[in-house]
Amino acid sequence: MQLQNSNYKILSNIGSGSGHQVFKVQNNQSSRILALKIEKIPSLGQLEGEIQRLQELEGVKGIPQLIDFGKTKDSNYIITPLLKRNLSEIAKESVLSLQSTLAIGLSIIEILEQVHKKGILHLDIKPENIMISQPQINVPVDQILRPGFIQLIDFGLSQKFGLKTFLNKVFIGSLRYASRQAHRGGQLGFKDDLESLLYVLVYLRNQKLPWQSLKQLQSQQLEIKKIGEMKEAVFTTTVLSQRFPPEFSQFKSYIETLTQQTMPDYEYIKNLFRSMLSVGDRSQSSKLASSSQSLKETKQNKNSEQILMFLSNLPNNDSIVIPEDQIDIETSIVFISDLITSYTTSSIKSINDIKY
Template sequence: MYLQNSNYKILSNIGSGSGHQVFKVQHNQTSQILALKMEKNSNLGQLEEEIQKLKELSGIIGIPKLIDYGKTKDFKSYLITPLLKRNLQEIAKESLLSLHSTLAIGLSLIEILQHVHKKGILHLDIKPENIMISQPYINVPVDQILSPGFIQLIDFGLSQKIGRKPFLNKVFVGSLRYASRQAHKGNQLGYKDDLESLLYVLVYLRNQKLPWQSLKQLQSQQLEIRKIGEMKEALFNTTVLSQKFPPQFQQFKLYIDSLTQVAIPDYEYIKNLFKSMLSIRDHSQSIKFTGSATLSQSIKGTKQKPNTEQILMLLENLPNNDSIDIPEDLIDTDTQIVLISELINSYSTNSIKSITDIKF
């Protein structure tokens, strides 16, 4: 299979998303191996916004270089970037990352986000799958992880400019595991939401799971969005998420919570928190879960519907490997929240260039 200009030959399919596929390609003249991202449907227009974002972010270390872009013979937009080695999701499945490796990844991403946010751009889909490394292995000295370009942030398909009017009310943007609490509410997002998603990524890398992954599979996607959002809200100001980190990680979390949606974060303060954590040689876990009753058993054992304070208390006493089953009557499902991917896939013309163009 060849692209329209016959400069690239597609070698293999290496991944896919809701509206695109990723291929390994070879430049016919130089034989260079590259990555090509292509729309699944012709004239969808989704990649055009990402191409524009990559142009604006050109020169930022840690953002893949936009090498080429265009359309195929069947009018599918594509973009070409360097082929990176592996993403953090693949790495996390294989082994548990050390504390210092996790913190070094976090510090590198904060540095990247500082430059991205300076351009007024929100990523809005930070997750392990969208964080790549430029080398085959992550098991390297911390200094190498911190070296410019080792960590790469990819996929700006859901990104948008800060300060735009809300593109749609009550639309869920991001990934369920890592989206911010405001994303679960369908609210307008800001710089702090990228930082909150990064925090969840670091907790996942350190623990190989997040507390809300223990939720039983739900019948409706909207209920799942609501329940996970409620769990994040209940857990965020506890010590559950920071139990395998030094105390400064809790400060990072509290700082995120103190920011407004329009506030510009103090990145130097955040970076100094991570540098201080990296300087710690050894530390013990600060929190151990206690108790044997499951959260659902504790809730069902109450005569009245528990308030937020009671839920927080139950969550803090939840055993590490417990299964969570929050009764549906504790969750407000009146608000309808829609996945942005469902809306994007419902369009088949180039009338949509970005998420701001989506209409009900």
């Protein structure tokens, strides 16, 4: 379907990824404010797969509706609802309570259950790709659990499970949240999305992950190797699960039992999270921004001594340092990363103005 360019007016640039740019747009007929995602490079083709995935996932609560799609010049674009904020933005401003973190986890697990049952792997689970659909930030846990409040976005790296053309020996995802199997360059499966989600929840709870303290290395391939080694070393220890109830360790252990071909037992996983959420007085309003503690205070959490002790015993620790201010080496890597460029948007007023 080819969209008439005059249907949408671009209001502002609201973000970008490795291969795309996102704009706030207005439908000229209905005046509805929406989001437009467009490829940065002509004929890139990355959005074609996302369009297909969103069509296959139509009607799944927690997946943005594909309102429209088409091309301008040679680049694909999609139109979806304009969501509010992602969890990365929220986590940088305030500390999430345990109850809120667990509710977010349960919501994403329920979404992933539906995605996986359709044979789709997301492969880029990270806070930036988890959004809230409502303007309120401080909400009770029950509202977080309401279908559609949490939204999983960006299927640009997603793959169909078992697809013969699936690329091997290629890192797929984000350095910070990718599964250990992604670092190995192996075939990915349903468990890899769950492992990435586990890392997201640990980050939301602790405001950091152990491998964020690696000093920036000379090459991306070396970073992939070293961070992968740290994930392998930490995963079977208690470092990641210390600030969670015991069931979180069971969730982590269950991921370890899965193979890339195994469909997870979602009822078992959901019951673990429901059990964790039942601990404590849920009648009190658990908020997304329930703590006013500063990020500086958060970095001085109870786990720091044990993590430092653990890292000091890692092999080849000459490449590992713990700086006073953590180095954020988060990177998203895609198949065609060497081809990606940027373009200026200061003069863009409508889709017609996007030139290449």
